[in-house]
């Protein structure tokens with residue numbers, strides 16, 4: 509894996525004339541519009557990046573964007589790799605390894621989720637303050653590569669507290685209602701049954717989705733700090749669980765996109781890490 513990371517990193521540096529980003533952003537559902545805010549210097553389709561998988565799911569086109577956002581140099585993943593697509597955990601998290609190798613120390617992740625917390629509404633924006641890994645596996649399983657991080661990485665602050673505070677401050681100053689809470693990540697691709705929502709709520713999660721957790725685990729393994737933000741696109745609240753479709757998830761996420769975009773842009777501008 510080390511050789512692959514090195515090879516991919518070298519190839520990207522050549523294609524971008526040695527562009528060194530400071531922030532890595534994974535543009536999940538609802539943050540696609542952020543690309544329009546990035547003053548793009550380079551865009552590389554995943555198919556032109558050695559060792560990169562190609563993303564398959566509808567609504568996620570695949571390329572890496574290098575440019576400027578909020579006065580800082582960023583690298584953004586337009587389209588991420590999901591475990592449910594059939595990629596293994598190493599493939600899902602490979603881009604995060606490459607981010608680290610490019611010198612990035614702050615990872616920003618976004619996603620869409622189902623909300624179990626009864627105080628949440630459809631369209632709620634939640635800043636992630638912790639997660640629960642309900643995937644059937646973990647990207648760090650296997651022989652540890654000491655050059656990449658420790659065997660037993662600390663996860664006591666998976667989502668950096670000062671980042672959560674900064675996110676809340678930005679939201680407040682811009683009159684955007686946000687809450688904070690715990691994201692449970694599981695494999696999908698089924699949405700949850702009412703009993704599963706009830707279970708996930710009872711074990712301590714506020715929202716549930718099919719991404720983010722693997723990437724954050726790998727980021728923490730590599731010593732990076734993470735900021736996560738989620739759009740609640742449907743509710744898994746006891747008694748009000750309704751039919752949910754991918755189209756609806758996309759529709760609600762799209763509605764909230766300007767707010768998500770503003771928060772992330774301001775976050776990058778104001779974060780001095």
Ligand code: HPA
Pocket residue numbers: 620621622623699700716717718741742744752757
């Ligand atoms: N469950 C899992 N993932 C999701 C959901 C959900 O209810 N909504 C959007 N992504």
